Amino acid sequence: MAALIKAAQDPAYPAEIVLVISNRPDAVGLEFAKAAGVPTEVIDNRNFGSDRKKFESKIQAILESYNVQFICLAGFMRLLTPWFVSQWKNKILNIHPALLPAFKGLHTHERAIAEKAAIHGASVHFVTPEMDSGPILARVPIHIRRNDTPETLGLRVLKIEHRIYPAALKLVAQRRVTIEGGYCFVDGRKINGRVLFYMHDNKKVVLKGPKAFKFINMSRKQSRKQAAA
Numbered sequence: 001m002a003a004l005i006k007a008a009q010d011p012a013y014p015a016e017i018v019l020v021i022s023n024r025p026d027a028v029g030l031e032f033a034k035a036a037g038v039p040t041e042v043i044d045n046r047n048f049g050s051d052r053k054k055f056e057s058k059i060q061a062i063l064e065s066y067n068v069q070f071i072c073l074a075g076f077m078r079l080l081t082p083w084f085v086s087q088w089k090n091k092i093l094n095i096h097p098a099l100l101p102a103f104k105g106l107h108t109h110e111r112a113i114a115e116k117a118a119i120h121g122a123s124v125h126f127v128t129p130e131m132d133s134g135p136i137l138a139r140v141p142i143h144i145r146r147n148d149t150p151e152t153l154g155l156r157v158l159k160i161e162h163r164i165y166p167a168a169l170k171l172v173a174q175r176r177v178t179i180e181g182g183y184c185f186v187d188g189r190k191i192n193g194r195v196l197f198y199m200h201d202n203k204k205v206v207l208k209g210p211k212a213f214k215f216i217n218m219s220r221k222q223s224r225k226q227a228a229a
Contacts, residue, residue: 120142122140
C-alpha cells in the first residue's frame with residue numbers, strides 16, 4: 001500500500017489513491033496513509049460476527065461514498081465473497097508473494113523453501129472468487145538462494161512487490177489492460193508469460209524464448225506438485 005501511495009504522489013502518475021480501508025484498527029498502513037494525507041476508514045470485521053455480507057455491504061457503501069473506481073488489495077487477509085467480487089468485476093487487483101500459480105494462499109516463503117523450489121517471486125493478478133486464481137497481469141521471478149530463510153526470501157520478494165504493484169496499477173489506470181478468456185492483454189498483446197522480467201542482484205534482465213519458458217515450466221511443475229500433495 002505504501003508503495004502505491006508513494007507512486008501516486010507523482011503528478012504524472014495516472015491514478016489517485018483516494019481512500020485506505022482496513023479491517024484492523026491497529027494496521028500500520030493507516031498511520032502511513034494519514035501522514036500522506038489520504039483519508040482512512042476502519043471497518044472491523046469482528047463487529048459483524050460471521051455475517052460476511054453485512055461486513056462487505058458496509059465496505060461497498062463507503063467505497064461508493066468516496067466514488068472509488070478501482071480497488072487494490074494490500075495485506076487484506078480475508079477472502080472476498082462472490083457477491084462483493086461481482087460488484088467489482090475486473091476492478092480489483094491483488095499482490096501475491098509468490099510466482100502464481102505456484103504457492104497460492106499463506107506462508108508462501110516457508111513453503112517454497114520447504115519444497116526446495118528453485119524459483120519464487122511476486123505476482124499481480126485480478127481478483128476472482130477463487131483464491132489467488134484471477135488473470136495474471138505481472139510476474140517477477142527470483143532464484144531461491146541456498147542460504148535463504150523465509151525472512152531473507154521475504155525481504156527480497158517485498159522489494160519486488162514495491163516495484164511491480166505501482167507499475168501494474170499504472171497500466172490499468174492508463175486503460176492499457178483488457179481481460180479476455182481469463183488472460184490479461186496489454187496494448188492488445190496477451191500476457192502469457194513468454195516474456196518475464198527476472199530480477200538478479202538488483203539488475204533487470206528480460207527473458208525471452210527458451211529461458212522464459214524454463215521459468216514458466218518450473219512454476220507449473222511447482223503448482224502441479226502442490227495439487228498432488
